[in-house]
Amino acid sequence: MAGLAAGEPALRLEGVTKLFGTVTAVDGVDLAIAEGEFFSLLGPSGCGKSTLLRMMAGLESPSAGRILIGGADMTGTPAYGRPVNMMFQSYALFPHMSVEDNIAFGLRQDGVKRAEIRERVAAMLALVQLEGLGRRRPGQLSGGQRQRVALARCLVKRPKVVLLDEPLAALDKRLRQRTQFELMRIQNEVGLTFVMVTHDQEEAMTLSTRIAVMENGRILQVGRPRDIYERPAGRQVADFIGTANFFEGTAAGYRDGHLAVAVEGLAAPLLAALDGESGDRAGGPVTLMVRPERIALSRTPPAGTDAVLTGTVAAVAYHGDASQYRVELAGGRSVLVTAANFGHDAAAIDRGEAVFLAIPPSAARVVP
């Protein structure tokens, strides 16, 4: 993150807005992406993330706002004049050219000398581990190989910013997981700034230094994966990233550095971490979020001061390493709980069993 402090960000957006007719696709987005970052735009389909990426590439022009690349205003610069390269979701490899010619295309447009082109293309083929396949046509490659050609083609010009539009979406799940590590290694090796669009929160969490969560053309939150997961800026973010249980209640007061929240239907108040927030919430309405893996599940009443709830297991989803339980509480409310399947009392808990849920004080977070 050293790049953040050192001068101009690689990419800066100021109030970028895009209208398609009367529809606002992107609505006043401000962003600063530092050099060397792996930045993700995360959101459901139709949230404007792809349009935002296309505006960075110069394939769409913003209706309002400014786009600065490396400190230079490039709002009106067309795609062919920008020091950014994009990897398309469909890969957009030129089917009538060999792999080498595909990768060399950008360098040829810049009038790079033949010998240098040959050298840089060979280096790229080595980087993406496709040595020996340079003469093939894209149609003769597997999906994973095509994906790497597309990546090589947008890296070879060493752009200021590399734009990736759902780079892993077309791969099957196993290959996608392997390719995630590949992508991290490559980004590390080339040291370029990456901006990725994805709808897959796991992918964004794995790869990114920072994530911007988008919905309806707006950015809801920007932050490191851990911050977004643990301290979501709102209910939408918490809902989109991972699974969450929400409890609405009234702030009853402060206790041991925590906020005590009385929730209707729960015998004991829930204690929420304060996260250094000041000000008095007492008496006001509060929404709490508890991640399913932070709730402890047991057959016997747990010891300690945790808020303890009782309920019945309504459904069990077995995932191998862990299971997810839907527990119905006495008041009719249901809570999702995730528990590991090994070395744990919960391992054999079945549908219909009566269980105890313990929510430790630090597990509950106040959702703004």
Next chain:
Amino acid sequence: MTAAGGENGARMVGASRLGLLSLLGFGYAFLYLPILVLMVWSFNKSRLVVIWGGLSTRWYGVLAHDPRFLDAAWLSLKVAATSATLALVLGTLAAVALVRFGDFRGRNLFMALIAAPLVMPDVIIGLALLLMFVALGQTVGWPSQRGFTTLVIAHATIAMTYVAVVVRARLGQMDHSLEEAAMDLGARPAKAFALITLPLLAPSLAAGWLLAFTLSLDDVVVAQFVTGPGATTLPIEVFSSVRMGVSPEINALGTIIVLVVAVGILAAWRLMRARA
């Protein structure tokens, strides 16, 4: 029951297959028997068209030394090649506009105008073009006479529609992000079109050109209207000589034309399939 049913079924399948085959045979005969008859008669030795006088290539020899037909054939080829090329350029531009320029104002009108010559009777098109050429000649002095130029313009007008249809279909299937990728990698729009779009369109461009070429080579009706003295295309020449009485020479010429057109259509079809 099952055995009898099976036997019955097999017999029925056999019968229906026979029925289908004869239907198919009838269909093909209906389409191609007349042409076959023409081709066979072109090798007739006799001067009389309907009396078989033995096998001979005599009339091909006569045809090869007949300046009337040779001049007409040469003019027809020139008109066909020139108008096909013009139609290719115009039709491709129309297709690009329709597929790539989004929902521009007047797009539907433009689409309807492009499709109009497809359904308009040739007589009307021919007459309309004639009136326009006459009016143009009187007001601006061009074209001063009707002939090669007016033929090319008329045929290009009709054929560009067909080119536009063929090219548009291919362009519509093409991933637009290919051009975007080329521009993203530093190619200006015109260069991206030349380096990426054109090579990928090539099969349908060739198909469109061949289609336009054969359409022009075939045309009698429009050519009758827009041509002038001294510029007689092959189909017109054939038509007028048939009215004087059919000479076996025409059969020979007809056979050659059928072969040229068939090869053209076949090539166009193969090219369209090649990339699909």
